[in-house]
Amino acid sequence: MPRLHLHRLAFVLALAAHGIAGSAAAAAPGRRPNILVIVADDLGYADLGFQGGRDIPTPHLDALAAGGVRCTSGYVSGPYCSPTRAGLLTGRYQQRFGHEFNPGPPGPDNQAIGLPLSETTLPQRLKEAGYATGLVGKWHLGNGAQFQPQSRGFDEFFGFLGGAHGYGPFPEGDAGPNAIRRGRDPVAEREYLTDAFAREAVSFIDRHAAAPFFLMLTFNAVHTPMEAPARDADRFAAITAPRRRTYAGMLAAMDDAVGQVTAALADRKLVEDTLVFFISDNGGPAVNASSNGALRGQKATTWEGGVRVPFVVSWPGTLPAGTTYGEPVIQLDILPTALAAAGIARPDGLDGVDLRPFLARDRAGAPHEALYWRFGQQRAIRMGDWKLVEATGGNGPILIDLAADLGEQTDRSSAEPATRARLEQAWKEWNATLVEPRWGRQGGRPAGRQQPGRRRPPAPAGAGA
Numbered sequence: 001m002p003r004l005h006l007h008r009l010a011f012v013l014a015l016a017a018h019g020i021a022g023s024a025a026a027a028a029p030g031r032r033p034n035i036l037v038i039v040a041d042d043l044g045y046a047d048l049g050f051q052g053g054r055d056i057p058t059p060h061l062d063a064l065a066a067g068g069v070r071c072t073s074g075y076v077s078g079p080y081c082s083p084t085r086a087g088l089l090t091g092r093y094q095q096r097f098g099h100e101f102n103p104g105p106p107g108p109d110n111q112a113i114g115l116p117l118s119e120t121t122l123p124q125r126l127k128e129a130g131y132a133t134g135l136v137g138k139w140h141l142g143n144g145a146q147f148q149p150q151s152r153g154f155d156e157f158f159g160f161l162g163g164a165h166g167y168g169p170f171p172e173g174d175a176g177p178n179a180i181r182r183g184r185d186p187v188a189e190r191e192y193l194t195d196a197f198a199r200e201a202v203s204f205i206d207r208h209a210a211a212p213f214f215l216m217l218t219f220n221a222v223h224t225p226m227e228a229p230a231r232d233a234d235r236f237a238a239i240t241a242p243r244r245r246t247y248a249g250m251l252a253a254m255d256d257a258v259g260q261v262t263a264a265l266a267d268r269k270l271v272e273d274t275l276v277f278f279i280s281d282n283g284g285p286a287v288n289a290s291s292n293g294a295l296r297g298q299k300a301t302t303w304e305g306g307v308r309v310p311f312v313v314s315w316p317g318t319l320p321a322g323t324t325y326g327e328p329v330i331q332l333d334i335l336p337t338a339l340a341a342a343g344i345a346r347p348d349g350l351d352g353v354d355l356r357p358f359l360a361r362d363r364a365g366a367p368h369e370a371l372y373w374r375f376g377q378q379r380a381i382r383m384g385d386w387k388l389v390e391a392t393g394g395n396g397p398i399l400i401d402l403a404a405d406l407g408e409q410t411d412r413s414s415a416e417p418a419t420r421a422r423l424e425q426a427w428k429e430w431n432a433t434l435v436e437p438r439w440g441r442q443g444g445r446p447a448g449r450q451q452p453g454r455r456r457p458p459a460p461a462g463a464g465a
Helices: 003-017 059-066 081-090 122-128 193-207 230-236 242-267 331-341 417-431
Strands: 034-040 069-071 132-138 156-160 213-218 274-280 311-314 323-325 371-375 378-383 386-390 398-401
Touching (some): 034 081, 034 331, 059 242, 059 311, 122 132, 122 213, 132 193, 193 213, 230 242, 274 331, 371 417, 378 417, 398 417
Parallel strands (some): 034 213, 069 323, 132 156, 132 213
Antiparallel strands (some): 378 386
């Protein structure tokens, strides 16, 4: 049987063995759960099987979704790589501390910018509580020594510091600023990088299976450059568009890597003891041939196609399996959910919410009254099914009824002036609590706030982000 299907079978059989279908029973008493956060890079909203994708099989991610809760209105707080990561690791809107844009490529000009040291990260909080903490993959939150993963709460790091990276292999290594690193030291890597990340994640699980761990697995797949191993690209000869065929091979490699990680949890009988999150860091960009399906826009926009992402939360035996949750949730919720699951008191100043009672159906209503976005001159607010959005390619703020118009085509402002005014006022009140961006779109320089309505060319939706 091919390795791809063995990994899926192992995970599904583990779920069945634990009798978790539809269960909301508590996990084993006395053991704090492991926390696993998996982040895809520039993944198209409609490219996974559980999201309706048909041309690229993703059996392992589909199995993960089938064993947990699929949040059908899942969002990220930034339509770009680094801001989303800053929000995830702090549980706070990144615009509150000036991390509105990417910090720029690794190099001497960008050593002094990164996730502000005033912010406390999720691995710092978990490490203080006795968790082993590891990051495998892309960092993109600062290149200077003070910003690197092992200065921000991670015991272990294998990956690269910048925003974009080739897939290798790199048998001779690289001493440059965006080298593959183990800890702080550049290393050679002889495997395709997605495979290497799977290997390192499984190794981390093996070495820390006896104690609670936090593992953040942040793939650079399916971000450019477009590089797929022949074994995967060759499987998709039926896809005639060359770039889409390469994308399919890259996504298949990432799905198989997720399968190796979930199989490792099953092999070590850690399925019920592990809370797993899966998201993409933003919507797919056109440059990598991804598909956002019916959504308007792409990466680097505040349309749904830039900020709405696949979003899965799985904790077999604690959260109900094979269910969907439709209220809006956001990656800011990962930190407070993880801390609550670990028995750590909620810190002050968070914007995220503990999702457990909502996903377990123990609490009614929506986790958030509203969700907000600001990305330079682009902005948006979602309140219920209403969204007020000003984004690249639009004509000023428009009011959208997402329940009837997921593709964001019809402006309802004239028909719903009171609703538009309410959302406009709520966004302005939120915006007044934010700070100026600490740097510009390309990093390395200060940037004043761009007020809505003052147009600049949009940030590129491709390489380096």
